[in-house]
Amino acid sequence: MTGRHDPYVRLLRWYPKAWRDANGAVWVDTLREQSEAEGWSRPSRGEAVAAVVNGLGTRLDARAAAQLALGGIAVRAAVEVTMQIASPGGISVQDPALNGLVWIFLSAFAIPVFGGLVALSRSYGVLSPRRALAVLAAGAVGICLFAAAMWASAYGFQLADDNPALARVASAAIPLGAAALAIGATAGWLVVDGMLSRTRLRRLPRAALSLVAGVVLAGLAGYATMMTLGWVTVGVTVVGLSMRSLGGWSSVEPRVVVRSRLSLVRTLAGISAAISMLGIGYAVTAPAWSPLAENPTTAVVHAILVLLVGALPLVVALGLLAPRPRLHVWGPVALVLVAMAATFYGYTDAPLSTRIDSSVPIGSLALGLSLAWWVTARLATSRGDRLMAGIAITLACVVWHLAALLPVAVFVLPLVAGVLAVRGTLARREPIQAVRTAPVTDR
Amino acid sequence: MATPLTPSAFWILTVLASGRRHGYDILSQTRTASDGRVSLKVATLYAALDRLETDGAIRADGDEIVDGRARRYYVLTDAGASRLEYEATAMAHAAKAAQRHLATRPALLTLAPVIR
Numbered sequence: 001m002t003g004r005h006d007p008y009v010r011l012l013r014w015y016p017k018a019w020r021d022a023n024g025a026v027w028v029d030t031l032r033e034q035s036e037a038e039g040w041s042r043p044s045r046g047e048a049v050a051a052v053v054n055g056l057g058t059r060l061d062a063r064a065a066a067q068l069a070l071g072g073i074a075v076r077a078a079v080e081v082t083m084q085i086a087s088p089g090g091i092s093v094q095d096p097a098l099n100g101l102v103w104i105f106l107s108a109f110a111i112p113v114f115g116g117l118v119a120l121s122r123s124y125g126v127l128s129p130r131r132a133l134a135v136l137a138a139g140a141v142g143i144c145l146f147a148a149a150m151w152a153s154a155y156g157f158q159l160a161d162d163n164p165a166l167a168r169v170a171s172a173a174i175p176l177g178a179a180a181l182a183i184g185a186t187a188g189w190l191v192v193d194g195m196l197s198r199t200r201l202r203r204l205p206r207a208a209l210s211l212v213a214g215v216v217l218a219g220l221a222g223y224a225t226m227m228t229l230g231w232v233t234v235g236v237t238v239v240g241l242s243m244r245s246l247g248g249w250s251s252v253e254p255r256v257v258v259r260s261r262l263s264l265v266r267t268l269a270g271i272s273a274a275i276s277m278l279g280i281g282y283a284v285t286a287p288a289w290s291p292l293a294e295n296p297t298t299a300v301v302h303a304i305l306v307l308l309v310g311a312l313p314l315v316v317a318l319g320l321l322a323p324r325p326r327l328h329v330w331g332p333v334a335l336v337l338v339a340m341a342a343t344f345y346g347y348t349d350a351p352l353s354t355r356i357d358s359s360v361p362i363g364s365l366a367l368g369l370s371l372a373w374w375v376t377a378r379l380a381t382s383r384g385d386r387l388m389a390g391i392a393i394t395l396a397c398v399v400w401h402l403a404a405l406l407p408v409a410v411f412v413l414p415l416v417a418g419v420l421a422v423r424g425t426l427a428r429r430e431p432i433q434a435v436r437t438a439p440v441t442d443r
Numbered sequence: 444m445a446t447p448l449t450p451s452a453f454w455i456l457t458v459l460a461s462g463r464r465h466g467y468d469i470l471s472q473t474r475t476a477s478d479g480r481v482s483l484k485v486a487t488l489y490a491a492l493d494r495l496e497t498d499g500a501i502r503a504d505g506d507e508i509v510d511g512r513a514r515r516y517y518v519l520t521d522a523g524a525s526r527l528e529y530e531a532t533a534m535a536h537a538a539k540a541a542q543r544h545l546a547t548r549p550a551l552l553t554l555a556p557v558i559r
Contacts, residue, residue, distance in 0.1 A: 023489065025505065025513035030466035031485040033512060035469070050484035058490070125497060198446045389459050 007042040008032050012202065014055025016064075031163035037243035047363060057129020059117035060136070066242035066385065069116030069235040070392040075109040076232055077395040107147030110225050111140050113235040120238050127194045135190045139434055141219070142184030146222050184218030232399050239392040247381035261320055262424050268317035274312030276413035279303045301347055308344045308408035312337065314417045328377035335370035340364040343406045363403025368394035446498075450529050456500060456519060456527040463504055465514035466492075484553050492517060517558055539543045 008028045012020055015027075031051075035043055103173075112389070116134055122132040149172075156170025193210040201209070224230030285304030286293035294297035319333040340361075346359025372390035379386050448456065450513070458464060458472040470488055473481050483491070495501045500523030504516045519527070 023515075024517040025486065026466060027489055029512040030470070030488075033467040034470060035487055037467075045485050047486070052485035056484035091465065125494065128494070197449075200447055217458045 011051040020304045057133045060122040062123040062242045063244035064120035069238035072113030073235045080104045105151040113231045117236040138187035145180035185214040186215030265317045268313040272314035273417035279306030332370040332374040339366035365436030368397025459519040
């Protein structure tokens, strides 16, 4: 290889660094030899185009998949926060301009997540570099057209009554939607055809299957764009699978707990089970006898508060069982407790719900950080990749309003706590070995 | 049943069946062996080599500097040889079937000049 102004070396820059480091010198010298044999002093146009397409396609690897999906989730979280600040009560459907803009935002975050999905498929060998690039381009155009169709529909139809000129905007929704479906189906067809090309299916059934599946996939992509959390869920899945490709989980130590600690776990779980049974009993019977429970809704709210308190010993018990370094267990556990405290605060004035508006985002952030800490401490990837996964998980939990599930989740508490109190473990296949003197697994 | 080979993968495995070769050698040999029907670009060749290597059909067999140029050699693995053999047998069966049917074809076309 010679200098960076060398036309052959310049083409190599389209490939990712890891690929260049592994194959660059051989690739450049082969390209030079090929061009010289054909009497050229520089790469032919065909070679240059092939290098650009394959280089960009090769860039769509597991790391790119995680980065793109994370970028999409970050955009979605930013939109969520902006919307909350700009319109605390939610965007009014009576405001056509804002309502239309939502679709632009939704597509802006769906495209990078879709890119992550394509990159992940490429890294799994489902798509060749060229095909991956074509799928990405077609899918991105399809999502943009879908967003334009939804915008035209949301903006145009609502204002058409007042301003007939806007009826044209509204009527553009149908051709735009049809174009989105056609181009999206092309992307889907390319994906399915790429998968079926590895089978010995005959050409005609393969084309028919690819076409039908392509239309279905395009429809699903459109549905995911309309669903608030559709692409966020896809994004988190892409980040998770990419991390698995990049390094997976670090090895798990055997579960060994000293006998005295196992007794403590069972005791804490028993306390939790008792309190939570009390809470559920209150929810069911309180309207009949309690002066505090004016109606069944109030009784349930009170029960949630009792159940949240009852969950505290269980969370501590689960922390005692975790076979990991102390910091990476109790850090996440402390954050779960913060989320529970926030939820408790939010429900103290329920069912008025004035405090829930602030308690849910805070609780979701705490749960997200807890989950991110727990997961990233156990990933066997580089620090940068772990940071990426942590940010993705945290943002996704905030966007998902995960803490809003806590008041529902506490109702399964008696079951979980009861099992732990009786068995001393929730593990199915690898029961905890209780030993008398062995050092505790926490490091 | 083995995964079907793309035309470029088929010709790459074919030229590697006769021995260890480097990138440019594979390019020129695939063109010659396929009577010019397969003319790979360098970027396409390396994408195909990457994929075949991942699939275990070929493996890299050392880098060398020859006349100041970096060359990486590739060899066919046993798995690659099996896939090529399977594909070649399937193609031979298909070709035989086509020839058999052609042989039984009514002689309309051959008689055409006589009729005219």
